[in-house]
Amino acid sequence: MSCKCNIIPKYVKDILVVDGFLDNQIMTGSLEIDKFFRLQKTQRSLKLISGFATAPATGTAARTICNCKNTKTFHKHVVIKEGGPNVADPDANLAYEYAGVVRDYYKNVLGRNSLDNNGLNLEFNIHYDKAYDNAFWNGEVMVFGDGDGHMFDHFVKGLDVIGHELTHGVVQYTAGLTDDEFPGTLNEHVADVFGTVIKQYHKGQNAQTADWLIGDEIVLPAFPGKALRSMKAPGTAFNNDPQPDNMANYKPWNGDPHLNNGIPNRAFYLVAAGGAAIHGLDTPLAGKLWYQALLILKPNSNFKDLYNAVHQKATDMATASVLPANAAAVVDNAFKTVGII
Amino acid sequence: MKFNFSVTGGIAGLTRTLNDDADALPPSYAKLFTLITKVDSNAIKPRNPLARDMFVYKLSFDTDGKHTQLVFSDDNIPSQFEPLISYLRQKAV
Numbered sequence: 001m002s003c004k005c006n007i008i009p010k011y012v013k014d015i016l017v018v019d020g021f022l023d024n025q026i027m028t029g030s031l032e033i034d035k036f037f038r039l040q041k042t043q044r045s046l047k048l049i050s051g052f053a054t055a056p057a058t059g060t061a062a063r064t065i066c067n068c069k070n071t072k073t074f075h076k077h078v079v080i081k082e083g084g085p086n087v088a089d090p091d092a093n094l095a096y097e098y099a100g101v102v103r104d105y106y107k108n109v110l111g112r113n114s115l116d117n118n119g120l121n122l123e124f125n126i127h128y129d130k131a132y133d134n135a136f137w138n139g140e141v142m143v144f145g146d147g148d149g150h151m152f153d154h155f156v157k158g159l160d161v162i163g164h165e166l167t168h169g170v171v172q173y174t175a176g177l178t179d180d181e182f183p184g185t186l187n188e189h190v191a192d193v194f195g196t197v198i199k200q201y202h203k204g205q206n207a208q209t210a211d212w213l214i215g216d217e218i219v220l221p222a223f224p225g226k227a228l229r230s231m232k233a234p235g236t237a238f239n240n241d242p243q244p245d246n247m248a249n250y251k252p253w254n255g256d257p258h259l260n261n262g263i264p265n266r267a268f269y270l271v272a273a274g275g276a277a278i279h280g281l282d283t284p285l286a287g288k289l290w291y292q293a294l295l296i297l298k299p300n301s302n303f304k305d306l307y308n309a310v311h312q313k314a315t316d317m318a319t320a321s322v323l324p325a326n327a328a329a330v331v332d333n334a335f336k337t338v339g340i341i
Numbered sequence: 342m343k344f345n346f347s348v349t350g351g352i353a354g355l356t357r358t359l360n361d362d363a364d365a366l367p368p369s370y371a372k373l374f375t376l377i378t379k380v381d382s383n384a385i386k387p388r389n390p391l392a393r394d395m396f397v398y399k400l401s402f403d404t405d406g407k408h409t410q411l412v413f414s415d416d417n418i419p420s421q422f423e424p425l426i427s428y429l430r431q432k433a434v
Contacts, residue, residue, distance in 0.1 A: 072415075072423060131431050134351040138416060139391030148431070152353075161352060168393040179390065187393065215353065228353045255397070258354030 059121035061107070061114035063099045065092045068128045074141060075123070091156050095124045095144065098162040105163075105198045106170070109284070110291050115169035122166070126156055135161050137168035150222040158218040159202055164195035175297035182302035184257035189264040189306075190294055196231060197287035207273035207283045213237065231269045234262025247303075247339030263338050264306055270334035271310075278326075278333050285323055289313055289331075307335045342378070344402040346429045352394045357433035363402075366428075373425040378404055380411060380419070388414035398426055 062082035066075055067089065079092045086093045099122050106112040114120040123141040132145025135155040142165045144155040155161050168191050177183040177190070192214050200210045214237075215228030225238020234243040243262035244250055251259050268290060274280030281289065293309035301309070314327040324330075335341045346359040363374040377400070388395070395415040402409055418426050 129427055133353065134394065134396055136352070136392065136394040136396075136415065138395070139389045155352075164352060165394065172391055179393070191393070256350055256354050258350075258352075 058116055059114070059119045061103055061119045062121045063096055063103070064121065064123045065095050065099075066123060066125045067092065068125050068143075070127050070130050070146070072129050074125045074138075074143070089126075091126050091144075091146075091154055095126050095156045095162070098156065098159050099124055099142075099166070101159060101202050102163050102166045102198055105194075105201055109201070110288065112170070112291075115166065116173040120169075120173075124156075126154075135165050137165045137172075139172065142166065142169075147218065147220070149220070151220055152223065153218045153220050155218050158215055160192075160195035160199040160214050160216075161218055162195075163198035164191040164214070167191040167194040170194070171294065174294050175301065176299040177297065177301065178299050179257060180300065181253045181257075183300050185259070185261050186264065186297070186301055186303070186306055188257045189261040189268075190290070192229065192231060192261060192265055193268050193290050194287065197283055197290075200283050201287075205283075207269075207280055207286070210283065212269055229258070229262065229265070231262075231265040232273070234266055245338065263340065264303060267307075267334045267338045267340060270337055271330055274330070275333055275337060278330055281323060281327060281330055289317060289323065289327070292317065303340045307331075307340050310335075342374075342402055342404070344374070344400060346401075346433060347399045348396050348430050348433050349399075350395060350397045357430075359429055359433040361432075370425050370428050373422060377411065377422050377425060378402060378409070380422075382409065382411050385411065385413065385419075386417045388417045392416060396430070398430065400426075400429070 060082070063080070064078060064082070065080040067077040067079050068074065069077060079087050079089060080096045103114060103122060106114070114122065125141055125143045128143050128145045131148040133147055133152045135142070135144045137143075142162070144161075145152075146154045168187065171177055171187050171190055175190075177187040179187070195214060196210070196212060200206065203210075212232035213227035213230055216226055219225070219227060223238065225241065227237045229241075229243060230237045234245040235241045237243070242251060242259060244260060245262050245266045247263060250263065253259075268286060270280065271289070272280045272283045272286035280286070289310060292313040293306065296309050296312070297305060311328055311331050314323060314331045317323040318325050318327040332341070342363040344361060344363055346361070348357045349355075363371055366374055392414070398413045398418070400411045400413075413426060
């Protein structure tokens, strides 16, 4: 059930927009601003409404690593705080390091101050539950399991996994993509994009030298494949990988937003790496392009909306000489290849 | 009592299933299974719509000729049943 009430007076919206506080995509109309505030319902939002002259930081983008001790309890056992020393638990040290890599990528490359662009502190909960083969974003914090030890290793070992989960937080505070079929799939796509972009950034790779695999660092020998997903060749990451790489093979919606994200994932790969007759932008510029596109997506955006956003931003960024003059043509080639346009 | 259990979603997007008989579960879990069959599916609290990549657990069984399916996410499993769901998750393949 969705709330139809308009909780923010127009003058407050005007002030927020004039102050340049809100992200671009929610400056475009009152509906999006209302949606943003309905979704967040955070103390920060309440402070804004009551004291709208300034935008108080929600934090200092500080990292906190908590140990769930193989239970489902969050927050309780803090093992590392921002600036603290390494500890005996290598997972805690790795989570702290990788959280910093992702945070610093967003800050230094994209100019984004943490997930909410306002310094939101980052809490990682590791050693969640027993033999838990997963990592997730719960709307506020990151959670990582240790895997079963046969098919899956500790999920904190994958920088792309950590980049993926933190990016769900970024999406929450920007486009706010819902978990319906197409926006949900785009949410997982954007998370994969920045998971791999950040991994390549950290490893000093480019579009040609990267493996374009998601989750290759957390699968063990019993796993029937090399990774969870391949962005370069969707459908080839493991035995019977169901991911399509083209709209012609789009799978009927089964509730899993990861199923069809191979299609936009391959479009991103093609924009970065290029195709048979066209040079790509390489991963760093493609990442910047996708981030700008994310800022103008809406909660219910679909694949065509993604194309329109990427094409528009490619044109704008080429005009500003941030991207090569043929950037929009590279985008068109990629989205045509995967059948989105 | 026969039951079907599945785990879907998560960052991997894989599906794992378990088809078993509650009578074959270890006693402590069999007891919890008896209790979980009495849960009103309408009373399960909604999952957090902002969460992403959580597992989705579906538990199906028949009681007195009535088919029931309970659906949980990682954030809305009633606490008393967390051990049972965790056990079934680890048994699912």
